[in-house]
Amino acid sequence: MSASLPRWLRVSCILALTWMSGLVQARDWEPGFRDLAAWGREMHLRPITLGEELLLTNRWTRMRFRKDSDRMTFNEVEFRLSDRIPVEGGHFRVSQRDINSLMAPLLAPPKRTSRPIRRIAINAGHGGRDPGNMEGRRMEKTYTLDLAIDLARHLKAAGFQVVFIRSSDRFIALPDRAAEANRAEADLYVSLHFNGFDGPGNDAVQGLETYCLTPAGAPSSNDAQRHGRMAGFDANRFDRENVTLAHLVHRAILDQTPLADRGVRRARFKELTLLRMPGLLVEGGYMTHPGDTRLMDSKKSRDQLAAAIADGILRHKKLVERGTPE
Numbered sequence: 001m002s003a004s005l006p007r008w009l010r011v012s013c014i015l016a017l018t019w020m021s022g023l024v025q026a027r028d029w030e031p032g033f034r035d036l037a038a039w040g041r042e043m044h045l046r047p048i049t050l051g052e053e054l055l056l057t058n059r060w061t062r063m064r065f066r067k068d069s070d071r072m073t074f075n076e077v078e079f080r081l082s083d084r085i086p087v088e089g090g091h092f093r094v095s096q097r098d099i100n101s102l103m104a105p106l107l108a109p110p111k112r113t114s115r116p117i118r119r120i121a122i123n124a125g126h127g128g129r130d131p132g133n134m135e136g137r138r139m140e141k142t143y144t145l146d147l148a149i150d151l152a153r154h155l156k157a158a159g160f161q162v163v164f165i166r167s168s169d170r171f172i173a174l175p176d177r178a179a180e181a182n183r184a185e186a187d188l189y190v191s192l193h194f195n196g197f198d199g200p201g202n203d204a205v206q207g208l209e210t211y212c213l214t215p216a217g218a219p220s221s222n223d224a225q226r227h228g229r230m231a232g233f234d235a236n237r238f239d240r241e242n243v244t245l246a247h248l249v250h251r252a253i254l255d256q257t258p259l260a261d262r263g264v265r266r267a268r269f270k271e272l273t274l275l276r277m278p279g280l281l282v283e284g285g286y287m288t289h290p291g292d293t294r295l296m297d298s299k300k301s302r303d304q305l306a307a308a309i310a311d312g313i314l315r316h317k318k319l320v321e322r323g324t325p326e
């Protein structure tokens, strides 16, 4: 600003600058957005607009976005976004944090630089005085332990070592579960759960949900009001590998079982926040849905689910250790 400017103009300039810096500060709270089609082109994906949807495609990849939706599909697998997709002046926009924490690692999975994946920690959710979801006499803790035992068998057959966080009906606090996996120096952590939905129409809610730790600075998938903690954890250093692991395990389960797709989601579950290794949490169907319950009660279906999880882990190992896409 020149000193030769009249005083009234100098004052106006200072006021304008102050007002503008206020705007910049206000925008720091919001995620940065950018043009989705332009990002796609940079990634060698062709953008195709179909009404309220935008597709980004090439020979290997098909990403689908919908106006105002917080869901996208990547090769027909559903993912929850941190931010809805706004459309402004006919342009679909996407938040930079969804690009960084989800879309980029899906397109270019990380290569593991630490030691190879050998030892898998299996956490059977709940136990002892904590039954988990209960439907009549059915208890989640029983299903998770049965599934853990089946999963261990499949993992061992695939050449992995297995660490059980619990192998009997006993209570273990959530931080102690992560601590046990850390102590055992596991290379990956798999937590097994089954869902329940209380509310009207609860017998219509069904399917598979796979969770990994919410990236630092992003809201969790089940936090519609955006009230939850947004800060990061030490475990967030595995964000990129977590996305690959969740994607491949989720996809293997969808491919090999009749479970419906309720998406790969992000949450700050206590056990995931304390891990010193990549990890995920599988909600293998709804105990409140008759179809899902039939699968849980069938030994054959449960074994199918366990085999699919083991297969997803094996695909993940191959992908991050050798960089060979499936």
Ligand SMILES: [Zn+2]
Pocket: 125, 126, 132, 133, 140, 192, 193, 194
């Ligand atoms: Zn549970």
